[in-house]
Amino acid sequence: MVADEEGKPLKSRTDFIRALMESDAQSGRFDGRVQTRFPPEPNGYLHIGHAKAICLNFALAQESNGICNLRFDDTNPETEDEQYVEAIIEDLRWLGFSPDDIHHSSDYFPQLYEWAEHLIHAGLAYVDDQDSGTISKQRGGFGKPGVSSPFRNRSVSENLDLFRRMRDGEFPEGSRVLRALIDMQSENMQLRDPIMYRIRAVRHHRTGGDWNIYPTYDWAHGQGDAIEGVTHSLCSLEFSDNRALYKWFLDNLPLDAPAPYQTEFARLELTHTVTSKRKLKELVERDEIDGWDDPRLPTLKALRRRGYPPSAIREFCSFIGVSRTNSRHAIELLESFVRTELNATAQRRMAVIRPLKLIITNWPIDDDGRPVLEYRSLMNNPENDADGTREVPFSGELWIEDDDYRQDPPPKYFRLAPGREVRLRGGYLVTCTGAIQDDDGNVTEVHCIYDPLTAGGAAPDGRKVKATIHWVEANHALDGTVALYERLFTAEVPGEKTGEPIDDLNPASREIINGCKFEPELGEHLNDHVVQFERLGYFAVDQDDPRFFHRTVGLRDEWAKLQRRQTGGS
RNA sequence: UCGGGGAUGGUGUAAUUGGCAACACAGCUGGUUCUGGUCCAGUCGUUGGGGGUUCGAGUCCUCCUCCCCGAACCA
Incomplete structure (x- = not known):
């Protein structure tokens, strides 16, 4: 195994795709050249699944000093739109990749047309006058051979004439198609005279009204690869059967360079x-979530808004590698990459999301009868001294987390309770002397006395406390809102039981908490837009509201785990 | 039903191509710690089933089982 200079093992370079490339390099198939591409259809937004394909294609090119382009597979004007083109470019850039070139399949419509005539001349393509239902029926089924179209052996000149008139808009939508003449008996359904062109009276977002006929995916994809000089054309497993067709087209075209070939891998x-675009779209359209960038979604826009660092996504994609095995990765693995990255880079701040008042009863009072204010110096990131420190206001009147006080502490509970001493992070050791309750028995105010000798948090006599809790000075606290996210679906495999993912939607996937208290230096000097609220997790500032924080991911929480075990799981 | 692909711990990926099954996540135990975080140490546990070849099989042969994909003028 290869190792980098720090001695950490790098990911194995022996996956089947790299092995293929290695053997091509050795045989000189493409003169040692490597060119890949990322070919999204501009009909939706990029998601984490695309990220895997993106990282793979770009990494492969980089490793071989090759080229990776972005190509929009825009052959179906009915579903595609320019807005997606823009969004995809932006998401790709955010993920950290800049394509060597940006192409569009629609750039190749003229060449594709010319090649189609070439195939007609060669007797390898024909115009079929039947409708889609009829063609579909004739195609046969699994184990049942297809039957030939009655138009299958039209003359070259008739085919040419008809095809040109299709192009010129003489025929209504859906009335005719151009088909490749291959093999109606093939066991591979893709080879039973597949459609190359269909008539569509639709404006294309780039070519406008120039064309009345549009190429299908199969007729455009490999040809686009060939035109661009792609060597290794990667796609997902469900295209395995299309590989033979990909090859057939290229084999029958007058190409002057070695043809690219297709290799499939398992999608993420x-x-x-x-x-799946369809399912994501359904969520958005049914208003189950706020939109394509709702932080609960796996779209790149959403992950960015939620605070996922692009580097963590890249690391994750590289780590999981490629294979041909259908599998489903635990979302926890992605989260662990997010935590690792954020632990190193996110500055620490203090925030109290469910505030409970804490009064230090022996804290000094100034001449106006108000608690004396002082400033405590706290590390911005204990993992990274270079991030420095900040001054945080402190007094005898604080907010602490409701969960950090128990009138009646359960076993193993280390935090504040009557008679207990804890540390206020970066502040002092305080001992609880009691609490005020309302008529319903709810604790409304916790009282403590502090030890003036413990400024900064350390006791000169060396005594230890079992817990350190976070706090926000009450008179300088900023008010704001926090959104806590849980899994969007309760089931590991959404829709596994009923076939409908929506049935497994987690009703508690988002909890919005108002009235949170933040320390005054909140959004200042952040690396990117993510902070760690100490003991709570990583949070991303909302792009539109500086007082609204999305929880990117929580911290590992031993106490929560312990509690879950004590209450019998779930 | 036919064709194509796949199966390694709880999960995912690897194994010098026939030679001690490893890495990570998750779990568990302990240590460190001014975050019940981080970090450190330890631990748990794996080759779908049967047969065969071999000194030796996750790897080769054979039979079986199970899973995924494919019958849009979608991609």
């Missing part, structure tokens, strides 16, 4: 989420 699936 994650637990507790969906990565």
Whole structure:
């Protein structure tokens, strides 16, 4: 195994795709050249599944000093739109990749047309006058051979004439198609005279009204690869059967360079989420979530808004590698990459999301009868001294987390309770002397006395406390809102039981908490837009509201785990 | 039903191509710690089933089982 200079093992370079490339390099198939591409259809937004394909294609090119282009596979004007083109370019850039070139399949419509005539001349393509239902029936089924179209042996000149008139808009939509003449008996359904062109009276977002006929995916994809000089054309497993067709087209075209070839790999699936355009779209359209960038979604826009660092996504994609095995990765693995990155880079701040008043009863009072204010110096990131420190206001009147006080502490509970001493992070050791309750028995105010000798948090006599809790000075606290996210779907495989992912939607996937208290230096000097609220987790500032924080991911929480075990799981 | 692909711990990926099954996540135990975080140490546990070849099989042969994909003028 290869190792980098720090001695950490790098990911194996022996996956089947790299092995293929290695053997091509050795045989000189493409003169040692490597060119890949990322070919999205501009009909939706990029998601984590695309990220895997993106990282793979770009990494492969980089490793071989090759080229990776972005190509929009825009052959179906009915579903595609320019807005997606823009969004995809932006998401790709955010993920950290800049394509060597940006192309569009629609750039090749003229060449594709010319090649189609070439195939007609060669007797390898014909115009079929039947409708789609008829063609579909004739195609046969699994184990049942297809039957030939009655138009299958039209003359070259008739085919040419008809095809040109299709192009010129003489025929209504859906009335005729151009088909490749291959083999109606093939066991591979893709080879039973597949459609190359269909008539569509639709404006294309780039070519406008120039064309009345549009190429299908199969007729455009490999040809686009060939035109661009792609060597290794990667796609997902469900295209395996299309590989023979990909090859057939290229084999029958007058190409002057070695033809690219297609290799399939397993797409990325994650637990507790969906990565299918159709299902994502359904969620958005049914208003189950706020939109394409709702932080609960696995779209790149959403992950960015939620605070996922692009580097963590890249690391994750590289780590999981490629294979041909259908699998579903645990979302926890992605999260662990997010935590690792954020632990190193996110500055620490203090925030109290469910505030409970804490009064230090022996804290000094100034001449106006108000608690004396002082400033405590706290590390911005204990993992990174270079991030420095900040001054945080402190007094005898603080907010602490409701969960950090128990009138009646359960076993193993280390935090504040009557008679207990804890540390206020970066502040003092305080001992609880009691609490005020309302008529319903709810604790409304916790009282403590502090030890003035413990400024900064350390006791000169060396005594230890079992817990350190976070706090926000009450008179300088900023008010704001926090959104806590859980899995979007409760089931590991959404829709596994009923076939409908929506049935497994987690009703508690988002909890919005108002009235949170933040320390005054909140959004200042952040690396990117993510902070760690100490003991709570990583949070991303909302792009539109500086007082609104999305929880990117929580911290590992031993106490929560312990509690879960004590209450019998779930 | 036919064709194509796949199966390694709880999960995912690897194994010098026939030679001690490893890495990570998750779990568990302990240590460190001014975050019940981080970090450190330890631990748990794997080749779908049967047969065969071999000194030796996750790897080769054979039979079986199970899973995924494919019958849009979608991609």
